[in-house]
Amino acid sequence: MRNHKKNMKRFLFVLLGILFMWWLSLPYFILHNVDHVGDAVTVDNILRRNGNVIMETHTTQVSSVPQLKNYRQELQALQVKVEVDKAYAEVKDEMIKELRSDKLQLQLQISHLGELLKVQLEKEKLQWKEKVQQHEEEIPEQVESGKEQQTKDDKNCPILSMDGFPHCKQKLMWMKKMWKTDLCYSSYGVNGSFCSFLIYLSEVESWCPRVSGRVLAPVVEKTPELKFDGAMIRESFKGLYDSMANKAEFVWIQRRIQSMEDIWLQAMQSLSAKYKLTKRKAKQILVHPGAITRESGFRIIDGAFSGGPLGELVQWSDLIAILYILGHHLHLSNSIPILQNILNGNGGSCPRKTKTEVNLIYTDIVGLQQIQPLVKTSWEKYKCMMRVLDTFGTEPDFNHADWSKNHNLKSPFGGLHLIPLQFYTMFPHTPDNTFLGFVVQHRLNAEKNEQLKRQNQALVYGKRGTFWKDKEAYVDVIHKYLDVHGTVDNGRRIPSYVKNHGIVKGTEVHALLRQSKVFVGLSFPYEGPAPLEALANGCAFLNPKLDPPQSSLNTEFFKGKPNIREVTSQHPYAEAIGEPYVWTIDINNLTEVERAVKAILNQSIEPYLPYEFTCEGMLQRVNVLIEKQDFCSSSSSWPPLSALQVVTAKAGTSCKKACQKTGLICEPAFFGYLNNAEKLSNYNIDCQTSEFSGSQMVFPAYNSDSNHCLLQSDPLLFSCVRSDPSLTRICPCRDYIKDQVALCKTCI
The missing domain is CATH 3.40.50.2000 (Glycogen Phosphorylase B;)
Structure with missing residues (x-):
């Protein structure tokens, strides 16, 4: 707004300057024109006089008129000239008087405009002060007078190590001075206490370490309680086709869904007859296949109809069909501008909470890299919602930002620092990732x-x-x-x-x-x-x-x-x-x-055809994953602990192979539960001594000679696929449904 005032002020001064210059130059142009008129009259008189002289000379030649008559005529011409000059002088004096009068009026107008400008500026300045005062008055009263509450909050907020967060101290100082400048900060619970600053800068933005003991919640705008928004099974794909209209990137995907529409509807009826699919909440789900966007440069869509690879498109097609038919609210994005519109920008000094309460985000690695710059400092809030379609899978050591860098594990798709189970694969390559799969199409009746x-x-x-x-x-x-x-x-x-x-x-x-x-x-x-x-x-x-x-x-x-x-x-x-x-x-x-x-x-x-690659099998799997798999809350536990079976892997053997030998599958979600010396004693593992370390990918493990247990200090380094030649690994295994390896027998 201040910039607008400055621009307006500059414009008025420039306008006044132009008017003043015009006023100074006006007399010159008028007098100049009058001089031209006078010159024209004088020339005309001279020509007339010369004409008369010529006529008189001619007459003299043909007649005998006396010379005195010629002098009289010349005197008359001179008298006419004097009269004209006198009239010209009078006109000139009159114009000068009028110009002086105009000058005085113009000066008065300029003075009046200057006064008006000063009054307007003072008025707007007063309005701005009133707005600022009103803005400050809207801050909750308990924030203004709540010194006791601030002190209480700060006592319950431990000072954490700032290692790895070089800008945290500077941001805390900034927040102390500036948090009242935007009510948005108060909407996130900032109340002037050090603890509220730290919570905001660690959970809403990512400048500081998170306060211990706090659970990170997904981005949900507080709204009044509304009636339950149930996920109702859909009996038609019409609404989905409408949302794909005029989006060239979804043409192949839409055609595949249309060709399988009857099969999908039959599979949904069959599944709902076997399992209770009621009382499910309809989620707001953002779907952004980054690799098919024009901005990615991969041109996957261009090759889809000419023999190009179709694996990713097949998977996206089946996932979108399932999310829709299960009754969830889909927000399809095929470009960065549309993505930004769905996420509502989420930029600025304090990120506004979106009108679309996104609960889940399905994307790929390219899409993830497109999303991060848009959400900026809100990345930590959205991180737990990500489900990343990853054809060949991402192993934990490549996923870990620091580990991959320190161990020279170079990959343009690594270092994303997600929970490895957030990567969704085409086939069940590794138990460290989640198996999403696709549907093998039955085209012939x-x-x-x-x-x-x-x-x-x-x-x-x-x-x-x-x-x-x-x-x-x-x-x-x-x-x-x-x-x-x-x-x-x-x-x-x-x-x-x-x-x-x-x-x-x-x-x-x-x-x-x-x-x-x-x-x-x-x-x-x-x-x-x-x-x-x-x-x-x-x-x-x-x-x-x-x-x-x-x-x-x-x-x-x-x-x-x-x-x-x-x-x-x-x-x-x-x-x-x-x-x-x-x-x-x-x-x-x-x-x-x-x-x-x-x-x-x-x-x-x-x-x-294995059940997990049928329409019904994928419907079952995706529905359970949506309802049960939660990375935003530490209180949720899935798969259920009743499915846990502990197996020890001999030195040099991975947990993946050790579980497979017993007809089970390694379940990384159980690593956190087992990563405790007391818990291990319940499974006949006697830890004489123990320590936490982040030096290897194979913990928890123990040395069979000394019974010294090594526990993992960094949860993102839990791995089913790594082994060590000198350590016995402690492996969390589970059973699985035949031809449905992603789900345990008690998972449904």
Whole structure:
């Protein structure tokens, strides 16, 4: 507002200056014009006189008029000139008088405008003082007179170490002076006490360490109690399609949902008949797939209809369909401006609480990096709401900001410092992350299935001609027994005997799988959805081994991925399913290849699909995760502790492998409970001595010779997948539902 006043003042002074200059120059222009008029009259008179002289001279030549007559005429002309000059002088004097009068009036007007300007400035200054005074009076009375309360608050607020928070002291000093300048601070509980400053600067903003004993709550604006907003199961996707209209980034996603609409609705009816899905609260959920935004530069959408990778789009499509049909309120974002609008900016010196009370945020790593600059100092409030879709997973040591930096674990996608379970994977790669998954699509109805008979043919898994490089000998063996078909973008790079269908729609791929007996892997792409689609269509999968196992340590494709997980075959999840559906082979051993092909041709298999990859299975899993998995409250405990089973892992063995050997799965959510010497004694682990340390990823663990227990000091370093050659790990394991590994038997 002050800037506005300054600008107005400057404008008035400039205007007055222009008027003054105009007034000074006006007499000059008028007199100048009058002089021109006078000159014109004089010239005219001279011409007339000369004309008369000429006429007189001419007359003299033709007549005999006396010379005296010529003098009289000249005298008359001179008299006329004198009269004109006199009239001109009178006009000039009159104009000068008028200009002097105008000057006086202009001076009076300028003086009057100056007085008006001063009065206006004084008036606005007084109004501003009244607003400031009113603003200060609105501060709660207990803040103005509550010195006793401030003292009490500060006594209950321990002084914490400022290590790692270099700007905390400066921010505390600023808050002490400036907290009354904005009522927004009071809305967060700031009341003038040191403790309220510290709580605000640690929980609302992230400049200071958090006060011990406090539980960080999600961003929820306090509103009057309203009637319960229940999540009602939806029977149509119309509202979802309307929200996707005119958003090119969601075209492929919408088409997939439309093609599966009937299957989704049937699965929802089936699930609701088996489980109670009432009394669920409808959540406000922000969905921001950062990788599909134009700002990301990845151009995923451009390649979706021309043979590009579809894994991420498949997962986003299925997740969005589930969130909507479960009855939650979705806010879809396909660009940074839309994202900023949904989050309501949340910038400025004190972040305003959003009108949209977001409860959950589904995004990917790119989207996470787009969100952070928008929420700025409110990041800590939104951090616990994040669910990050991460195809290949992020391991705890890569996730930890300081650990990854100190141990040179370089990754453009690491160091995000979330709870590892907040990363949602495509397959259950590692128990340190949460398995989200996707749905394997059933495109063909029973009538069409009867029309498609199984042929003596194989379909090769490889849309790019480059995937076929150095695979001719392997494919030749298969061609000895089967006709070979492909869906390749460049037919010049494949053997001439391959019947290439080119890049085709999903419906045609499923039809080809229904007609084929073998789906042939070429070692790449890794861990895609296609092999499970083959199994669902009754087609066996040839799964190439990877020897040595490939990871970010030795393979270009995995470099930069925030993990060192070893991939032992083209599709490790399918590898675990095993024969007769999946045959994991060394494709360079042609004898082994031939033996596998013969075995497949001598068997008959029915379509097979694990429950966790069906519509109903994913609906069940996502619904439980929404209702039970909570990273914003330390009081919540899920999975239930009744599912905990403690297993010790021998030196050099990870908890992941130790739990698997007993038919269980490692559950990192239980690490915090076990990270206590007294609790360990309940599981026959006798800690003679113990200490907390953050020096390794394998704690809690113990030395079997000395019974010295090592407990983890940093919860973000709990890991199921790391091991140590000299320490016995203490592993939290749990059971799981068959074909639904993300859920324990008592989790539903």
